[in-house]
Amino acid sequence: MNAHVRQPHIDQLEWRRSSYSSEEGGECVEVAIRPDTVHVRDSKDTARAALAVNPAAWTAFVGFTAL
Template structure:
């Protein structure tokens, strides 16, 4: 597993998953524009921790979801 350095996430723009429901439950948010990593967090806990995924791994994950593969 490749190691990534911890970027400063203060002030980044988070966006909710298009699969999130309107009631605010079970939402995943991601932040764009951070070189090399994709931060992911639980929208119900915005001050909580964010998981950092290597951008290449995140791209593979999303591509597989779009083709119907499940992790």
């Protein structure tokens, strides 16, 4: 049996801003973590589509950027 989990609307997600982002502009990234998906968006342009990846891919990306 295939069960489809309905994702909340993008505006209903709890977005967290990167600790490296500042109010002065520049690179600003926000992340909303759900059990089966990690959503990533540009905090300066929240009307643009967010990127959605699975948690394993996000973990690999974060590990790579920490090198």
